[in-house]
Amino acid sequence: MTIRNLEGAVNPKSIAVIGASDRDGSVGQMVMKNITEGGFSGHIWPVNPKYKTVAGLACHGSIAELPDAPDFAVIITPAPTVPGIITQLAERGCRAAVIITAGLTSANGLKQAMLDAAKPYLFRIIGPNTIGLLVPTAGLNASFSHIAPEPGSIALLSQSGAIVTSLIDWAAEKSIGFSQIVSLGDMADVDVGDYLDLLAGDFATKAIVLYLESIPEPRKFMSAARAAARVKPVIAVKSGRHAEAAKAAQTHTGALSGADRVTDAALRRAGILRVRDLDSLFGATETISRYKPLTRARTAIVTNGGGAGVLAVDQLMDRGSVLADISDETIRVLDEALPSNWSRANPIDIIGDAPAERYVAAVKAAAADPEVDVIIVMNCPTALASPVEAARAVAELAQKGLINGKPVLACWLGGKTARLGWALLEEAGIACFDTPAEVAAAVSYLVDWSRAQAQLMRVPESRTHQKDGHRGKVQAIFEAVAKDGRAMLTEPEAKAAIAAYGIEVPETLVARTLKDVEAMARTILESSPRMAIKLLSRKISHKSDIGGVVLNVETPKQARAAASAIKKRLQERHAGMTPDGFSLQPMIERKQANELILGVNRDSAFGPVILFGAGGIAVEVMDDTAIGLPPLDTVLAGDLVDATRIGRLLAGFRDRKPADRQAILSALIALSDMIVDFPCILSMDINPLLADSDGVIALDARIQIEPGRVDESGPNPDLAIRPCPAGWETTVNVDDQDWIMRPITPADVSLYPDFLAKIAPDDIRFRFLAPRKHFPDQMLLRLTQLDYDREMAFLLLDGASGALAGIARLSADPDREKAEYAILVRSDLQGRGLGWALMQQLIVYATADGLKQIEGLILKDNTRMIDMCRAIGFRLHESSSQADVVFATLDLPADSILPAK
Numbered sequence: 001m002t003i004r005n006l007e008g009a010v011n012p013k014s015i016a017v018i019g020a021s022d023r024d025g026s027v028g029q030m031v032m033k034n035i036t037e038g039g040f041s042g043h044i045w046p047v048n049p050k051y052k053t054v055a056g057l058a059c060h061g062s063i064a065e066l067p068d069a070p071d072f073a074v075i076i077t078p079a080p081t082v083p084g085i086i087t088q089l090a091e092r093g094c095r096a097a098v099i100i101t102a103g104l105t106s107a108n109g110l111k112q113a114m115l116d117a118a119k120p121y122l123f124r125i126i127g128p129n130t131i132g133l134l135v136p137t138a139g140l141n142a143s144f145s146h147i148a149p150e151p152g153s154i155a156l157l158s159q160s161g162a163i164v165t166s167l168i169d170w171a172a173e174k175s176i177g178f179s180q181i182v183s184l185g186d187m188a189d190v191d192v193g194d195y196l197d198l199l200a201g202d203f204a205t206k207a208i209v210l211y212l213e214s215i216p217e218p219r220k221f222m223s224a225a226r227a228a229a230r231v232k233p234v235i236a237v238k239s240g241r242h243a244e245a246a247k248a249a250q251t252h253t254g255a256l257s258g259a260d261r262v263t264d265a266a267l268r269r270a271g272i273l274r275v276r277d278l279d280s281l282f283g284a285t286e287t288i289s290r291y292k293p294l295t296r297a298r299t300a301i302v303t304n305g306g307g308a309g310v311l312a313v314d315q316l317m318d319r320g321s322v323l324a325d326i327s328d329e330t331i332r333v334l335d336e337a338l339p340s341n342w343s344r345a346n347p348i349d350i351i352g353d354a355p356a357e358r359y360v361a362a363v364k365a366a367a368a369d370p371e372v373d374v375i376i377v378m379n380c381p382t383a384l385a386s387p388v389e390a391a392r393a394v395a396e397l398a399q400k401g402l403i404n405g406k407p408v409l410a411c412w413l414g415g416k417t418a419r420l421g422w423a424l425l426e427e428a429g430i431a432c433f434d435t436p437a438e439v440a441a442a443v444s445y446l447v448d449w450s451r452a453q454a455q456l457m458r459v460p461e462s463r464t465h466q467k468d469g470h471r472g473k474v475q476a477i478f479e480a481v482a483k484d485g486r487a488m489l490t491e492p493e494a495k496a497a498i499a500a501y502g503i504e505v506p507e508t509l510v511a512r513t514l515k516d517v518e519a520m521a522r523t524i525l526e527s528s529p530r531m532a533i534k535l536l537s538r539k540i541s542h543k544s545d546i547g548g549v550v551l552n553v554e555t556p557k558q559a560r561a562a563a564s565a566i567k568k569r570l571q572e573r574h575a576g577m578t579p580d581g582f583s584l585q586p587m588i589e590r591k592q593a594n595e596l597i598l599g600v601n602r603d604s605a606f607g608p609v610i611l612f613g614a615g616g617i618a619v620e621v622m623d624d625t626a627i628g629l630p631p632l633d634t635v636l637a638g639d640l641v642d643a644t645r646i647g648r649l650l651a652g653f654r655d656r657k658p659a660d661r662q663a664i665l666s667a668l669i670a671l672s673d674m675i676v677d678f679p680c681i682l683s684m685d686i687n688p689l690l691a692d693s694d695g696v697i698a699l700d701a702r703i704q705i706e707p708g709r710v711d712e713s714g715p716n717p718d719l720a721i722r723p724c725p726a727g728w729e730t731t732v733n734v735d736d737q738d739w740i741m742r743p744i745t746p747a748d749v750s751l752y753p754d755f756l757a758k759i760a761p762d763d764i765r766f767r768f769l770a771p772r773k774h775f776p777d778q779m780l781l782r783l784t785q786l787d788y789d790r791e792m793a794f795l796l797l798d799g800a801s802g803a804l805a806g807i808a809r810l811s812a813d814p815d816r817e818k819a820e821y822a823i824l825v826r827s828d829l830q831g832r833g834l835g836w837a838l839m840q841q842l843i844v845y846a847t848a849d850g851l852k853q854i855e856g857l858i859l860k861d862n863t864r865m866i867d868m869c870r871a872i873g874f875r876l877h878e879s880s881s882q883a884d885v886v887f888a889t890l891d892l893p894a895d896s897i898l899p900a901k
Contacts, residue, residue: 002814005095012071019076020046030144039139069093079103083113090121099128130185131161152177153206179204193224197814200228210236218720229271233449262603265627271452298324300366301347304354305380309347315440337361353384356393367404381414391421401429411439460633470500482707494701501670521559528586536581595688607718614646615688631723632672637665657693680709722789735832738799755804760827766862808838818853
């Protein structure tokens with residue numbers, strides 16, 4: 001249900017506390033104390049039949065006695081009473097509560113009873129087993145936290161109450177405030193995805209901090225996280241990084257794609273900045289609370305200790321940050337202000353005896369340099385100058401942590417004296433850190449969100465490989481394997497499957513007997529000087545483990561002998577087992593080729609994942625791999641390649657030509673397409689995939705399927721990210737002309753400039769409800785990069801020229817109950833029925849996708865759109881708040897599909 005009925009948790013006007021108490025030391029007493037003393041201006045209604053008053057307020061004996069339905073409730077009663085209390089609250093009209101009570105588990109049945117009580121009313125539950133809910137911007141502290149946090153712009157979502165109280169305690173010392181603090185507890189109903197949706201649209205929240213222990217409903221989480229991370233920084237720490245990997249993996253990919261690597265890939269794909277520990281989370285929180293994100297961070301370092309400055313440089317470089325090249329003018333200014341033995345470079349070493357005045361001169365010069373975006377000021381304690389006076393001098397230069405509009409971060413090394421300096425700096429809004437590593441990390445936090453946004457907005461190349469028409473071949477292979485009672489494909493079967501999706505494989509012959517081996521070897525050796533003999537077995541997955549591969553065979557007799565030796569080794573390792581046959585193929589000799597591995601595995605949380613890296617028999621030992629979530633495009637596939645060490649080798653070095661990058665990316669996308677098309681695929685390996693300047697070729701392949709799912713068609717419902725619904729492409733005939741109607745893709749951003757150039761100003765105003773002359777590139781990218789789980793857009797293209805004629809768009813609410821539509825047709829093509837065709841497509845798609853309603857906002861002078869909506873059957877009503885707007889609403893499924901006009 002995502003954000004449905006959660007509005008009462010954001011800014012309630014009334015709150016009921018069920019289980020309020022005056023008993024010393026009780027949770028009910030602490031919660032009431034925090035609410036009444038926190039500055040909450042709404043109605044506070046304690047409920048407990050044991051008291052007439054609680055915390056000086058009239059106490060109600062039951063929920064039925066409340067003067068009105070509360071916007072929000074806090075439940076602190078014994079676990080067995082909670083389901084009944086939810087029913088009473090819901091019947092009274094309340095729709096959301098935080099349940100502090102623990103002990104509502106699946107084992108005792110109380111968790112399900114609680115959910116059953118809530119379901120008829122769509123009653124939302126935060127918890128149970130939480131420390132409560134805090135909305136400092138509304139003066140609400142409905143928790144048993146020991147400290148009331150200050151209001152601010154950071155939202156904290158935590159699955160651990162202990163982390164919540166720890167972060168509140170730390171933030172109080174740093175004078176850092178919060179917009180919301182939510183202890184999610186056991187997440188029986190409201191989970192982290194729900195609250196991310198809520199916070200994405202919360203104006204008071206400028207950044208979001210997450211403490212995650214688990215990620216339920218990954219597809220919902222990914223959609224919510226991507227929506228939130230597009231508009232504000234989201235930083236997360238995820239515990240359990242070293243959870244036990246999958247046991248007895250049937251493929252190399254299974255062994256290499258551990259749970260935490262997948263989580264890393266998921267958070268990266270969502271645009272979330274992941275930090276590794278609580279200290280880093282604190283540092284990131286401080287940084288984003290004090291400074292706005294930067295698109296770049298050319299850093300100047302001012303230090304009185306050269307060694308500390310060099311350490312900071314190392315840490316900056318490790319994190320991909322950039323050291324500023326200070327200008328000649330800045331050096332001239334510093335020459336006049338500093339001793340002759342200053343470093344005359346960045347880091348700006350102002351020497352160990354630097355007094356406060358020297359700090360002022362150096363920091364001012366760095367802040368004035370146009371080549372500097374960020375300043376790190378460092379102090380190492382000496383007996384020659386006061387760290388406190390240096391801190392005071394720098395603090396006096398700053399306004400809300402900025403000097404000359406540029407962020408200033410400090411690292412005051414040392415103990416008690418350093419802490420005195422810290423207090424002065426932080427009072428001026430300057431973030432302070434203990435070590436060079438921490439301050440360098442803080443600089444990276446300033447730009448990481450912008451980097452993530454840049455990655456999210458990169459446009460893939462047009463697709464080059466085709467899969468249409470080949471799905472049936474793979475389906476037939478999988479059906480035959482399932483009918484045979486197997487889950488693992490043989491090598492020839494696996495190669496045939498990937499070849500159907502465009503990945504080149506060597507010619508392979510299958511011999512059932514030793515005599516056949518000799519005969520077929522003769523055929524292969526006529527065109528190849530050497531060949532390979534491999535075990536063919538439906539029961540043995542890793543052939544090399546039992547000596548099931550013999551290379552460089554040069555004669556038919558050697559081929560027969562090699563096959564006989566393989567058979568003997570198999571029987572020695574597995575008594576009574578005989579080969580199903582032998583696969584024969586020519587030796588592929590590409591001396592400058594790199595061995596790669598491509599694979600698919602299924603994660604328990606995020607579903608199918610794709611692996612790329614250095615391949616060969618030592619793949620686990622090398623462990624040079626990267627993980628990504630399908631579906632992939634050329635940009636995402638390229639990111640996988642670039643994230644590995646072997647990716648740099650593939651770019652070429654010395655006399656070795658670069659490998660064919662496009663061929664590698666096409667192979668990765670082919671695997672992505674396969675896992676989208678076939679939910680039955682459990683895991684895959686292509687190892688090795690040889691890659692050089694001539695292309696790629698798969699020498700071995702392994703595929704494991706789930707036989708019971710071979711009849712399921714794609715797109716794969718297990719994917720954490722919904723793929724583009726390519727099956728919705730169609731050709732429509734409107735006004736005696738053929739038009740192509742298809743879903744939008746990121747590469748379609750190139751179609752927008754010509755299209756918008758042919759849109760009249762009034763049509764732009766009708767579409768965007770306001771005049772607009774300029775469409776920034778960032779906006780166009782966002783319009784083409786959709787989360788297909790919540791958004792959909794169809795393009796209407798001229799069937800002859802491919803020119804863009806119109807666009808229809810749906811944007812669903814997070815609960816996927818209703819969606820807002822928008823249609824824009826090129827001005828010179830209006831009046832031909834294209835808008836009707838696009839609307840028809842939206843209605844058909846929305847109905848098929850399970851939406852219950854579509855709605856639109858129409859300017860009153862947009863008479864064409866109003867007339868069309870009226871003819872279709874939309875309900876039209878005027879807005880009470882916008883005099884020039886009409887609301888149009890259509891319930892689905894529509895009574896009839898409108899005819900094309």
